[in-house]
Amino acid sequence: MRRSTALVFVSFIAASTAHAQVDAAETVTIYRDGFGVPHVQAETSDAVMFGAGYAIAQDRLATMELARHNTQGRRAELLGASAIEMDKVMRGRKLSDAVLMQRYRALAPEHRKMIQAMVDGINKRVDEVNADPGRLTPLEFLRWGIKPTRWSLVEYLALITAAPLGRDTYEIRNLEFLKEMTDRYGREKAWQIFNDVVPISDPDSPTTIPAGDDLAPARPTPVPVLAPAQLPSSSVTSAAMQTAPIEPVKGASRCMVIGPEKSASGKVLMLEATADGPEIHLHGGGFDNAGFGSTGWGVPTMGRGAQHGWLLVSGSSEAGTVFAEKLNPRNRYEYWHKGAWRKMERRTETFKVKDAAPVTHEVAWTIHGPVIAWNTESDTAYSQQMGVHGRELDTWVAFAEMGRAKSLAEFKEKGVDRLGWNLGACYGGEDGTIAYFEAGALPKKAAGVDPRLPTPGTGEYEWTGFLTPDEKPHMVNPRQGYLFSWNSKATGWSQEGDNARIGATFRTWLGDRLAKAGQSLTLLDMREFNGQIFNALGAVDRNQAAPDFFAPYFRAAIAASDDPEVKRAGEYMLSFNGLYQDRDGDHRYDNPGLTLYRAWLEIAPRALFGEDMGDWWKKIDADRYLTYQSSLLLRAFQGDTAGAPLAVDYFNGRDRTAVMIDTIKTTIAEIKGRFPGKDMAEWKQPIFWKYFDASLETPDRPQMAEDAPERRLSAVLRLGPTMAPHNGGESWVGLMEIGRDRRALYSVVDAGGQNLFIDPDGKGNPHLTDQTMMHETNELKKISLAPDEIRRTAASSFTLEYRPRAR
Known part of the structure; x- marks a missing residue:
């Protein structure tokens, strides 16, 4: 009797589960406009993200694969020995799978479902490609000699946690400079030269938040304080150190927000220029926002929302510290911390290298973070502590919630305050409110040390906490009627000298002049502003000034x-x-x-x-x-x-x-x-040129020294433009007027187009390079958020079935 009852019960549960899965199936519709931008519509947030994953994988699967290898520290497998040094950096900083899953399980159930659905959407496209490889495999995979493979959840988590790695490591370079000046002149004059060249705070530096508008309580302006343990040692030599990231982290983003009093329509105007990435519009599950996002992220990182526009810039606050670890002379893998020798965490990484033998590299971590440089001559290792550590996935959640926000309060509390990375968030609302928030996990550093130099890691100078949301620089409706930020110093008490290098001639000079003088401004005026700022070359030559x-x-x-x-x-x-x-x-x-x-x-x-x-x-x-x-x-x-x-x-x-x-x-x-x-x-x-195929570079057609050729496959295969006169600008440009009757984003991408797919026979698609010359001439397309207009003007539509994973 019990066995029969149990069988009936099990059968009932199985049938109910199957029935629940059938009921849970959702329809996801993807409309694409005339430029191939996907408009993803579904009922729930995870279904929307499933469609987003699928659509972006359609457009940029090869780019995503390169990003996956990069964040895994495996680019050398595709690119050869030239990539091995960056692979070492990335592998050394990469979180373990166990830690990534720990971070993931700490998220709210809805956010976990959204991320998993994003991975499932990517994998649906991967499965389609592998089912029809002769037609759907991106050409890059054939050139790399690999096949598309499904993404694991931890690989995706690694992708969205990797971006802030490598920042704030210039304390070692500063120490080298101070050491050389000390050897030449002695301490007093060396210290004078060091403070001249690397000021801890230049009072003439322009700030995003004007004096008097910062709603955070005032903090003391930093002053130079050299701890005895930070004095240069005669054994410090540049040859013994890695002094900076192998590839400098780029922070190209700038935003300009014009308040209603300076706008012809009385509505907020917003302008952004930043790095490249695909565009997308999400609708359903609380989403109704369109914009730009890093490849593979799914959620727009900035763009037009349901009742607002939001833009982001890379912050220049001190979000990390390089610690100088005192090593045991008898064991370089032991360091002194709070009165005792501690053992470093260590592992040996093996790197496969295309067309070469494997390479091994040792990775070590201290209590502060990964070891980024060694100076065994002085029994010192340098480790990097980042404020974002422990909050790596919060930034993805923050991007999702900033886009879904229905008010300024929601934008701040659910979005900005959740950001782990140091970013500046620019906001404009349909109610006319404009605002700026310096966000991220910003540590409170110990007194008694100079933050421009490595901090002693022996335990006396640990962080004392983090700034609360109210303590971080922020402003609402500045008196000047606009805001302009370009990786700028947030406020007068923000530190310079390590990550930030600002000064009176900082590249915001032109944007500030244009915004300050502008009256009765329109979207066309803003587009003209963007063209002029492009032409000032501040995005590619940060030393230029009027x-x-x-x-x-x-x-x-x-x-x-x-x-x-x-x-x-x-x-x-x-x-x-x-x-x-x-x-x-x-x-x-x-x-x-x-x-x-x-x-x-x-x-x-x-x-x-x-x-x-x-x-x-x-x-x-x-x-x-x-x-x-x-x-x-x-x-x-x-x-x-x-x-x-x-x-x-x-x-x-x-x-x-x-x-x-x-x-x-x-x-x-x-x-x-x-x-x-x-x-x-x-x-x-002679004018500078932007090269999409490095082989075309010639001495009589110069390029900017810091602007390496992009090596686009479309250019190499002559499927699109191979070079263009350099307009001086960043990759993605977005422009908005924030009114209830103006729910659209005007934008252009520099990668060429939305869809970078080239088939196995070397044939491109209609959207491979259809925006390249638009970008060069500062032309923008329209991305509508109006449902009727989206359906009416769609160039194509496609329906997917999404089944949530059983929980």
């Missing part, structure tokens, strides 16, 4: 010099407005003052600082994203009028105007050799 910063000193040289060439060169430089423009289409920038000024920005600091510090005025920033040379140069010429006057007289008693004249003469002599026999009016710099 010549008018130096105008008083150029004018003094013009007035004092009896050399007509100096006068003429000075006038030309003053006539250059800071924009790299070729209006007559002759492939040369219009103003010879541009040519002179670019050369002068290299010659003047070399002449001024070279005698005292060699090439450290530039070397200190050699692999940083944000650089400081032009701000340092300006402070030198400003003298006592600078917000932070230099402690050392780098003019060595010489008259400032005489030095300016000499640097202009040197500039003229150098440029004459580039334009033999030509009048100064013809000294026009």
Whole structure:
């Protein structure tokens, strides 16, 4: 009797489970517009994410595969020995599968379902590709010699936790500089030069939040404090260290938000330019937002929401610390912490390398984080502690909730306050509210140490906690009526000198001027602003600044010099407005003052600082994203009028105007050799080019020094443009007017198009490069959020069936 009852009960449960699974099946519809942008619609949030995973895998499966190998520290398997050093960095910082799953299980059930559904959607597409490989396999897989494989959950979790790795590691480079100056001059003058070149806080640095608008309580402005344990040791040598990430972390994002009082329509206007990634519109399960997202993320990281627009920039706050670990002289894998020797966690990683033998590498962690550099001569290891540690998955959740927010309060509490990474969040609401939040896990660092240098890891200088949401810089409705941020310093008390390198000439100069002067602005005005900011080259040459910063000193040289060439060169430089423009289409920038000024920005600091510090005025920033040379140069010429006057007289008693004249003469002599026999009016710099195929680069068509060719497969195969005149801009551009009757996003992507698929026969798709030249000419497409318009204008539609996993 009991057995029969049990069988009936089991049969009932099985039938009920099967019935529940059938009932749980959902329809997911994907509409694609004329540019291939997917509009994913479903009833529940996990069904929407299933469709998102599928759609993005359709568009960029090969890009996702490269990202998977990158975050796993396995790029060398595809690219060969050239990728091995970055693989070592990534493998050393990668969280274990067990830790990733621990983070995942700590999420709310809905967010876990959304992430798992995203993976399931990706895998549905992978299965389709493998079922029809001759037609659906992206060509890159054939060139790599691999087949598409399904994604595991932990591989996807690794993908979305990897982005902040490698930030804030310049304390070691700063220490090298201080050490060399100490060897040369002794402690006192070395310390003066160090503070001049690497200021802990430059009061002339522009800030995202104007003085008086920060709603966070004021904190003390940082001041230099050198702990005895941080003094340079004679055994510190650059050869013994890895001083910075193998590939500098890029932080290209900028946002401009115009408040209603400066807008012609009385509605908020928003402009963003940032890194590349696919676009998507999600509808259902609380979502109704469209925008840009990193490849494979699914949720837009910024864009147009149900009642708001939101944009993000990489923050420049101090979100981490490099600790100098004191090693046991008898065992390099033991370090002293709080009165005892502790053993490092260690493992040996093996790397497969395409067309080469495997490589092994040892990974070590201390209580603070991964060891990023060794100096065994001084029994020191350097480990990196990041504030985001323990909150790696929170950022994905925050992106989802910022897009789903139905009010400013929800945007902040469910989204911004959840961010683990240091990001700046820009907000504009349909009610006219504009706001900015400096977000992320921002540690409170110990007193008594200089944060620009490695912090002793012996236990006396540990973090004391994290800033609360109310303690982080933030503002709502600034009095100036706009906000502009470009990886900027958030507020006056924000630290500089390690991750941040700002100064008076920082690249926000043009955007701030345009926004401040603008009145009755329209979307067309904002697009024009974007074009001008592109042309100022701040995205690809962070040392550039308008010549008018130096105008008083150029004018003094013009007035004092009896050399007509100096006068003429000075006038030309003053006539250059800071924009790299070729209006007559002759492939040369219009103003010879541009040519002179670019050369002068290299010659003047070399002449001024070279005698005292060699090439450290530039070397200190050699692999940083944000650089400081032009701000340092300006402070030198400003003298006592600078917000932070230099402690050392780098003019060595010489008259400032005489030095300016000499640097202009040197500039003229150098440029004459580039334009033999030509009048100064013809000294026009050839325009810079953006190469999509590196093999086409030629000396007569220069490219920006920091702008490596993209090596797009579409260009290599001649399926689209191979090169273009460089507009100076970032990859993705988004523009919005935040009104209930204006629910759309205007955007363009620089990767070429939405869909990067090239089939096994080397044939592209209609959206492979359909936005490349649009980007170069600052043209934007429309992504509508209106359901009727989406259906009416759809170029295609597709239906999927989604079955949630049984729980």
